[in-house]
Amino acid sequence: MSRPLLEIKDLHIGIVRRHGNDEIVRGVDIAVGPGEKLGIVGESGSGKTLTMLAVLRLLASPPLAVLRGEILLDGEDLAHVDDKRLRTVRGGEIAVVYQDPMSSLNPLMPVGRQVEEALKAHGATQGFASERTREVLRQVGLADPERVRVSYPHQLSGGMIQRVMIAMALATSPRVLIADEPTTALDVTIQRQILELVSSLQATTGMAVLWVTHDLGVVASLVDYVAVMYAGRVVEKATTSQLFERPTHPYTKALLASLPGKDSAHRSRLHQIGGTPPDPTRLGVGCPFRVRCPYAEEKCAQEEPALLDRGRGSFAACWKDPSQW
Amino acid sequence: MNVFLSIARRILSILVTLFGASVIVFIILRVLPGNAVSAAMGTSEGLLTRAQIAALDRYYGVGQPAVQQYFSWLHATLTGNLGVSLTYRESVSTLIGSTLPVTLELAFFSMVLGLFIGVGFGMWSALHPGRWQDNLGQAVSVVGLAVPGFILAQVLSVYMADKFHYFPSSLNFVGFFTNPWLNFQQIIFPALVLSLGIGAAILRTTRGAVLEVKSLNFARTALGKGVSRSAYIWRHLFLNSLTAVVTMSGIQLGYLIGGTVFVEQIFVLPGMGRQMITAITDRDYPVLQSVTLVFAAGFVIVNMLVDLTYSLVDPRTRKR
Numbered sequence: 217m218s219r220p221l222l223e224i225k226d227l228h229i230g231i232v233r234r235h236g237n238d239e240i241v242r243g244v245d246i247a248v249g250p251g252e253k254l255g256i257v258g259e260s261g262s263g264k265t266l267t268m269l270a271v272l273r274l275l276a277s278p279p280l281a282v283l284r285g286e287i288l289l290d291g292e293d294l295a296h297v298d299d300k301r302l303r304t305v306r307g308g309e310i311a312v313v314y315q316d317p318m319s320s321l322n323p324l325m326p327v328g329r330q331v332e333e334a335l336k337a338h339g340a341t342q343g344f345a346s347e348r349t350r351e352v353l354r355q356v357g358l359a360d361p362e363r364v365r366v367s368y369p370h371q372l373s374g375g376m377i378q379r380v381m382i383a384m385a386l387a388t389s390p391r392v393l394i395a396d397e398p399t400t401a402l403d404v405t406i407q408r409q410i411l412e413l414v415s416s417l418q419a420t421t422g423m424a425v426l427w428v429t430h431d432l433g434v435v436a437s438l439v440d441y442v443a444v445m446y447a448g449r450v451v452e453k454a455t456t457s458q459l460f461e462r463p464t465h466p467y468t469k470a471l472l473a474s475l476p477g478k479d480s481a482h483r484s485r486l487h488q489i490g491g492t493p494p495d496p497t498r499l500g501v502g503c504p505f506r507v508r509c510p511y512a513e514e515k516c517a518q519e520e521p522a523l524l525d526r527g528r529g530s531f532a533a534c535w536k537d538p539s540q541w
Numbered sequence: 542m543n544v545f546l547s548i549a550r551r552i553l554s555i556l557v558t559l560f561g562a563s564v565i566v567f568i569i570l571r572v573l574p575g576n577a578v579s580a581a582m583g584t585s586e587g588l589l590t591r592a593q594i595a596a597l598d599r600y601y602g603v604g605q606p607a608v609q610q611y612f613s614w615l616h617a618t619l620t621g622n623l624g625v626s627l628t629y630r631e632s633v634s635t636l637i638g639s640t641l642p643v644t645l646e647l648a649f650f651s652m653v654l655g656l657f658i659g660v661g662f663g664m665w666s667a668l669h670p671g672r673w674q675d676n677l678g679q680a681v682s683v684v685g686l687a688v689p690g691f692i693l694a695q696v697l698s699v700y701m702a703d704k705f706h707y708f709p710s711s712l713n714f715v716g717f718f719t720n721p722w723l724n725f726q727q728i729i730f731p732a733l734v735l736s737l738g739i740g741a742a743i744l745r746t747t748r749g750a751v752l753e754v755k756s757l758n759f760a761r762t763a764l765g766k767g768v769s770r771s772a773y774i775w776r777h778l779f780l781n782s783l784t785a786v787v788t789m790s791g792i793q794l795g796y797l798i799g800g801t802v803f804v805e806q807i808f809v810l811p812g813m814g815r816q817m818i819t820a821i822t823d824r825d826y827p828v829l830q831s832v833t834l835v836f837a838a839g840f841v842i843v844n845m846l847v848d849l850t851y852s853l854v855d856p857r858t859r860k861r
Contacts, residue, residue: 269761272764272765274761274764274765276756278671299770302767303767303768303769304767305767306764306765306766306767307765307766307767307768308767311765311766312765314758314761314762314765316758319757319758319759320758320759320761320762321759321762322759322762322763322776322777322780322781323759323781323855323856323857324780324781324854324855324856325776333763333766333768333772333776334766334767334768337766337767337768337769337772338767368856368857370856370857381762384766388766
């Protein structure tokens with residue numbers, strides 16, 4: 217991995233309460249270099265969205281707050297930059313495509329103006345902003361960009377809005393794109409189109425991409441590296457091919473097993489992971505996955521493992537090497 | 542086509558409202574014991590003979606059946622003749638022509654001040670929830686809502702006169718165009734009294750609305766794309782709170798009509814509120830009916846303006 221462009225180090229996020237804090241994100245380390253694509257996979261509540269929001273200091277605070285850790289953009293700690301610098305980073309150097317696009321646009325402004333606003337916030341003139349807006353709206357595959365530009369959010373479908381959101385993030389040609397489940401409302405062909413668009417943009421601009429998803433299928437076709445999150449921590453880090461070929465954490469293995477296989481008959485039942493995701497505020501000691509883990513042993517209840525090197529670029533927070541499973 | 546239709550429908554509903562208001566006022570006035578004759582004569586009414594009273598009734602036009610009175614009044618009003626005041630022997634349009642500007646000016650200043658207090662402190666509170674700015678805003682709103690205007694008006698006027706020998710209202714009221722500075726001094730204190738109550742209500746609404754909008758996803762999107770703080774506050778937070786603020790302001794403007802009545806009384810302003818009280822004591826039906834109608838019209842116009850702002854601000858309410 218080349219010198220990281222965006223690096224998250226030992227990030228802890230919690231709900232601040234009068235008597236002690238509840239930690240929800242418990243020490244996340246993630247790094248992505250220029251031109252790299254990193255997938256962040258995990259079920260809802262695993263802390264992936266909070267981690268992404270924390271990058272641009274967008275956590276709903278109070279009650280949420282970063283308790284510990286660093287977020288470095290090209291070596292610059294974003295937690296300590298002043299408001300002026302923060303504004304140039306937000307949307308300019310790091311752009312985010314948010315989950316739940318329908319509620320993520322101002323209902324009182326035509327969507328074109330909202331894209332222009334992002335450009336003008338980073339020094340574009342009105343003339344350039346409107347020209348560039350037309351261009352990106354066309355790039356994200358909107359059939360009638362002129363009409364979309366002057367429409368209000370309530371006049372557009374979910375898929376169209378999601379593409380507008382993506383256009384808005386890409387408009388300023390950011391160095392880092394954080395996409396939080398950006399294709400969930402899109403049908404498969406449009407999804408593919410968006411993924412290809414991001415890939416091609418990235419090839420030309422050297423943009424780094426953090427793709428947050430719960431869909432391993434998307435990960436397989438788009439990203440180079442994957443970080444799997446569970447209960448507020450990264451439990452496995454690997455290259456995409458390694459992850460699919462040789463998962464080194466039982467949770468990853470279970471996730472892969474729950475994917476619909478190519479060769480299995482359509483009617484065969486999909487695997488599901490038994491049990492439910494843990495309440496992140498009530499973890500106690502030990503590995504949080506142990507209650508759902510088929511390989512759990514005594515040690516797992518006593519101590520939570522750190523990320524251990526499992527060879528061939530894979531790291532897993534599990535006491536057991538896959539060979540012992 | 543549907544634009545004209547909606548305007549026509551709107552005008553029709555205004556007319557119906559005004560008609561309803563005039564009927565209700567008419568009935569209430571006739572239910573009050575006494576009439577113009579007894580009000581003018583006082584206790585000496587008892588000394589009059591039956592024939593004399595009947596003559597006076599005829600003279601004042603109060604001897605006819607109520608329905609007939611109503612329709613002759615309605616007919617006259619619709620043809621632009623508001624009648625003649627029973628007490629002042631002057632045409633009602635002249636009287637209202639002199640009192641309406643005073644009340645409009647008072648309402649205008651009160652509303653402007655109220656909006657400044659309400660929107661200013663409300664935004665300030667909402668942008669610093671739980672901090673001292675918020676506490677200050679909350680204190681202002683509690684005081685504004687809890688202290689009755691008539692007490693504040695009394696205290697303010699007595700205090701100013703006593704401590705500073707400053708009581709501009711003791712002079713004869715002058716119009717804005719005669720002496721703007723003296724006029725301003727005379728109108729600003731009553732306006733201040735009224736604006737505190739209005740401001741407090743607008744403050745609460747503004748604070749609540751802005752806090753709510755702040756928690757919505759699109760506010761985060763705006764921050765996340767790096768817009769300036771002022772664009773974030775005004776274009777995203779305030780604009781999306783505007784319908785709530787405008788609604789509350791419209792309601793407050795309605796209350797203002799009641800407010801001008803006591804404030805004009807205490808600060809001796811020759812406005813419509815005072816005129817209304819005098820007219821009630823004198824059973825001056827023509828004045829009272831027209832004044833009430835003007836108040837009702839004001840209320841209806843304000844409501845229409847509120848509706849109009851909705852469709853200007855929010856595209857979702859435009860197509861229906």
